[in-house]
Amino acid sequence: MSTAELAVIVLAAGQGTRMRSRLPKVLHPLGGRPLVGHVLDTAAALSPARIAVVVRHERDLVVQTVQDLAPDVRVVDQDDVPGTGRAVQVALEDLGDFDGDVLVLSGDVPLLEAETLRALLDAHRAAGAAATLLSAEVDDPTGYGRILRDADGGVRRIVEQKDAAPEEAAVREINVGVYVFQAAPLREHLALVGTANAQGELYLTDVVALLRDARHTVAVSTAPDATAALGVNDRVQLSEAARTLNARTVRRWQLEGATILDPATTWIDVDATLAPDVTVLPNTHILRATTIASGATVGPDTSLVGCEVGEDATVTRADATFAVIGAGATVGPFAYLRAGAQLGARGKVGTFVEIKNSRIGEGSKVPHLSYIGDTTIGRGVNLGAGAITANYDDITKHRTEIGDEVHSGSHNVFVAPVRIGDGAKTGAGAVIRKDVPAGALALSVAPQRNVEGWVEKNRPGTSAAAAAARARSAQEAGDGLEEEDG
Numbered sequence: 001m002s003t004a005e006l007a008v009i010v011l012a013a014g015q016g017t018r019m020r021s022r023l024p025k026v027l028h029p030l031g032g033r034p035l036v037g038h039v040l041d042t043a044a045a046l047s048p049a050r051i052a053v054v055v056r057h058e059r060d061l062v063v064q065t066v067q068d069l070a071p072d073v074r075v076v077d078q079d080d081v082p083g084t085g086r087a088v089q090v091a092l093e094d095l096g097d098f099d100g101d102v103l104v105l106s107g108d109v110p111l112l113e114a115e116t117l118r119a120l121l122d123a124h125r126a127a128g129a130a131a132t133l134l135s136a137e138v139d140d141p142t143g144y145g146r147i148l149r150d151a152d153g154g155v156r157r158i159v160e161q162k163d164a165a166p167e168e169a170a171v172r173e174i175n176v177g178v179y180v181f182q183a184a185p186l187r188e189h190l191a192l193v194g195t196a197n198a199q200g201e202l203y204l205t206d207v208v209a210l211l212r213d214a215r216h217t218v219a220v221s222t223a224p225d226a227t228a229a230l231g232v233n234d235r236v237q238l239s240e241a242a243r244t245l246n247a248r249t250v251r252r253w254q255l256e257g258a259t260i261l262d263p264a265t266t267w268i269d270v271d272a273t274l275a276p277d278v279t280v281l282p283n284t285h286i287l288r289a290t291t292i293a294s295g296a297t298v299g300p301d302t303s304l305v306g307c308e309v310g311e312d313a314t315v316t317r318a319d320a321t322f323a324v325i326g327a328g329a330t331v332g333p334f335a336y337l338r339a340g341a342q343l344g345a346r347g348k349v350g351t352f353v354e355i356k357n358s359r360i361g362e363g364s365k366v367p368h369l370s371y372i373g374d375t376t377i378g379r380g381v382n383l384g385a386g387a388i389t390a391n392y393d394d395i396t397k398h399r400t401e402i403g404d405e406v407h408s409g410s411h412n413v414f415v416a417p418v419r420i421g422d423g424a425k426t427g428a429g430a431v432i433r434k435d436v437p438a439g440a441l442a443l444s445v446a447p448q449r450n451v452e453g454w455v456e457k458n459r460p461g462t463s464a465a466a467a468a469a470r471a472r473s474a475q476e477a478g479d480g481l482e483e484e485d486g
């Protein structure tokens, strides 16, 4: 097998009309990465001499994404001649006198594995072919180019759906849109391709018949898994591709030692990491670069976006974005952790609690019905139910600082900026507007005053007044008895 140099061309200039989207098709996300990002990753796995991406529709947006994902990739601009053939032509011009193998990938065929492409390259080099196509057998070939063969089984040409006669359209062997070519014959024969077809485009697929006519060898390599070879042209196919990719990702983490109870309702982005002995309960989304450490349990009904979950932590029915959850901590049920929430080891964020841009120290607890924003909380703190940090004065956000071992009463408001010293306590219902020194008890509620008999006097005839009267008689009778006894 020759070891000719390899160049990869990724086609990403098309509009993707069938997506009916403002976003260019190749930028639609799949498993947390744009379609074209998947293709670039697979290309990079082959360690080619160079990778070029052809752009045109929403060019700047696509280039930005491509350069963020793969800074070394060459960007080539397609001109106003439409079609995959033209896209390859401009990329070839950019390759200069490159003389090795050219692997053409479609920016909208995201699920192919590097293994499949290596097999395609091997087949190409073994056959000494001028072109080798990747094909797939599918039940429903609608929309794809069909591979038409001669009586002897060799490839004759590819016909596009829109140009196909009925008997051609019945063929179920499709062109995946991925090929290897020898650079020189490709360059020579692509120059002969015209645009006389149903779409008025310069089809790359037409080069196949021209190579055959010139007695070049055109080989075919069949993709082992047809579902991985499917393209994304509309939103239906996008969701099918997402399901295929997700099933692959879930299976990978299961084999790495994660218990994932319900693969159908668990969605894991390609950049997430699950340690062995993680348990994922149904309806859970593990997105972006979320990492979950060993022994942690997440779900059910949980969404984690770019989070870090520590060892043995428990996250139940929670929504967390860019949050850090410490080892052994518990979150939920029904908790909302926003960007910058950091929960220390063995800490707790309980039910109906929202945390934003706040650090909660080791072993500290915010168990019930609270909003904590722009706050630093030390270790061993317990905030009573209904703690609210009033962090916003209509103009700016201010910080609340709570020291170690602070215990607050229920239903407190901390009006920021404010500091609570170590070991301090606050009374129920307190509105803390001034700093509390270490070890102090802060009370801000006026002493309670009971106006005896108010209800019977001011609400006569109501059921409350009747209940009060009954209680008074019972009390008086009891007092009488006590007096007799005494």
Ligand code: UD1
Binding pocket: 011, 012, 013, 014, 015, 026, 054, 055, 078, 081, 082, 083, 084, 085, 086, 087, 106, 107, 108, 109, 143, 144, 145, 146, 158, 160, 174, 175, 176, 177, 202, 203, 204, 205, 230, 231, 233
């Ligand atoms: C193409 C193939 C078809 C194959 C299918 C597989 C052609 C003519 N047809 O059809 O045989 O079965 O892929 O998925 O090649 N693009 C450009 N410049 C353009 C047009 C398209 O770069 O001028 C890019 C697109 O961004 C896309 C890829 O090429 O990434 C394929 O284009 P698309 O229009 O989706 O082609 P299909 O109709 O799917």
Ligand code: CA
Binding pocket: 106, 108, 231, 232, 233
């Ligand atoms: Ca396509």
